Amino acid sequence: MPDALQVHAADSVAVALRPLDAGETVVLSGEHITLGQSVEQGHKLAIRAHGQGDAIVKYGLPIGRATQKIAPGDHVHSHNLVTALAGELAYGAHRSDGPATMVNSGGPLWQGYRRSDGRAATRNDIWILPTVGCVGLTAEQVARAAETRHAEAIAQGRIDGVFAFSHPHGCSQLGDDLGGTRALLAGLAANPNAAGVLLIGLGCESNQLDALLAAIPESARTKVRTLSSQGVGDEMAAAAALVDELVADASTARREPLPLSALVVGLKCGGSDGFSGLTANPLLGRFSETLAACGGTPVLTEIPEIFGAEQALLDRAVDTATFEAAAALVNRFKRYYLDQGLPVSENPSPGNIAGGITTLEEKSAGAVQKAGTAPLTSVLDYGEQATLPGLALLESPGNDAVSSTALAAAGATLVLFTTGRGTPLGFPVPTVKVASNRALSVAKPHWIDFDASRALDEGQEAADAAFLEALIGFASGQKTAAENAGQRAIAIWKKGVTL
Missing domain, CATH: 2.30.130.110 (Archaeosine Trna-guanine Transglycosylase; Chain: A, domain 4)
Incomplete structure (x- = not known):
């Protein structure tokens, strides 16, 4: 080296x-x-x-x-x-149509679940989603009891588990803030990895069950059950009966060979260091190019962490409408900062700086490499589902938990998470932790799933092949380090007042 x-x-x-x-x-x-x-x-x-x-x-x-x-x-x-960053920019007109997505049915197969709406899943889970923080602990109690009752089904691989995702929101919210919470939960409920979903409400909250159910895409509603805790006598018994019904339905699903085109993969970096843009993020970028070329969908988010490097993405937009939507999203996020009286360059974090990253432009130039040169085909609002092949740009801040949750709500069934500093946290879908440097991989094998620094020693081609093989394994059911540690959580973007 x-x-x-x-x-x-x-x-x-x-x-x-x-x-x-x-x-x-x-x-x-x-x-x-x-x-x-x-x-x-x-x-x-x-x-x-x-x-x-x-x-x-x-x-x-x-x-x-x-x-x-x-x-x-x-x-x-x-x-x-x-930094030399300032505020919003007037981006030049889209010069010409970008490269079309090259759909190629080739590439390795993986073993996944084909859902009734045609989408594919990497896991066969039951998810319990509370509408409001008041019943978050109730949801966790229901999940723990269900895992005990269905331990045999889990051990036999008929389902992967029953998981509750509590959060503190859903009441004392107004307008777009409440709408964001509802959209995020609706997106999670639609994720293919959730073979069945129980929505648990309290009854008097702002985020009413009927409105949340209506926000879920119609094709996904058949797998959803609802329960208002104030509307029944014994909410634990009522929830148990609904979960048992969902488990029975989910247990009939079987893995089958599926093409790469069936994958929707979230791209995320957290705790970056000076190696992130040299090893881990380019590794994801080359995979993103492969995935998009096969007709799959890589999803990039963390909009504040592309400030200063956004032109590279805009130039890959496949048409003028996509270019304009992406440019508007970047400027909308900058305005979000400026309206709070904050500079758009309020990044990188102390950990990033200690690792060698100095400015947001530097962090962004490394971060956008996760998308490689895949053509930008769609721009998604927070909570919106990814439906097109090619690169999707998703509205979300850079916070690890918020952006990773948003990726799952957009339909990602696998999240690739690069890191130079390390983190144990995992999210609703399998979260593959990719270390940018050898020291982290050696020190934290219980956090890290792949060492991207192999590209420096073994060469890019060998590292890419090993990475693709590892991802096929994770997509096909091999558990990630975060899954083995029981690390699953969500976070919702709270951007309005609290009553």
């Missing part, structure tokens, strides 16, 4: 692949560069001189401007690099 890596020929900085000491010399593109200061692993060093105000370039894109003179070999980070 080299000492440092220049990602793109136009870059003015390189990334240290190991800790480098002041006075060491590294060779980049045939040039010998002596370090003026020590540079931590994952951090940046200048490979050419910069004047104050000059653009600093990484991934072939400007990631901010120098605040002082920077000599070749200097450490480049928050002490001498700042």
Whole structure:
């Protein structure tokens, strides 16, 4: 492995692949560069001189401007690099139709469940969704009791489990805020991985059962049962009877060979470091290209974490309407920040900075690589279902739990989650944790499912093949680290006042 890596020929900085000491010399593109200061692993060093105000370039894109003179070999980070992001932008007109999705029925098969509406599932679960926080603990009690009653069915693989997803919302909300909660829960109820769904309400909440049921796509309503806790005497017994009915129906499902085109896969990064844009995110990007070329659907979200790199996505829109919808979504999110009196560049996090990421432009330029060069075919509102092949851009903030939940509500039956810092948390659908660096993979094998740093040692082709094989296994029923640890949770985007 080299000492440092220049990602793109136009870059003015390189990334240290190991800790480098002041006075060491590294060779980049045939040039010998002596370090003026020590540079931590994952951090940046200048490979050419910069004047104050000059653009600093990484991934072939400007990631901010120098605040002082920077000599070749200097450490480049928050002490001498700042963001150049401002507010909303007037994006140029869509230049021409982008590349059409290349639908190819080839590629490896995976073993999944084909649902009655034609969609495919990677798991055969029963989900219990409370309409309101008041019955969140009730939903968890119902799920625990059901798992005990149906332990044999779970052990035999007839169902994968009974899971409750509690949350604190559903009442004391108004307007679009309440609408967002309802749309998110409706999207979760429609996810193919949920073979059966029990909606548990209290009875007096703002998020009424009838309105929530009406928000679920009609094709998914046949698998949904509802219960108003205030409307029955013994809500636990009533819920148990409904869950038992759902388990009986779900137990008849069988896995069958399915093409890659049947997969809807969420793309997520959390706790990124300086290696995320070198190893893990490009690995997902190459898979996204393969998936889209086969007629499958990769879904990208975390809209604030594409600020500064959005043009690369906009340029891949397949038509003018998609271009305009994507541009409007990005600017709408920027306006969301500005209306709260916050700068659009209020990122990266402390963990990102410690790992070597300095500005939001740098984080975004690495983050958008999760989508590779797949054509952008659709733009989804929060809670909306992905229905078209090709890349979908989904409205959601960058928060790990909120965005991962939104991916599941959009229909993703597998979430690919890259990380350089690590996290144990999992979400309603299998969450595949992809480490950007070897140290994390070694330190946290109970969190991590794949080590993307293999691409540096084994080469991209070998790493890609191993990754695809691993994903086929997870889609076909192999449990992820988060599943084995019982880590499943949801979070809802709360963006309005609370009464």
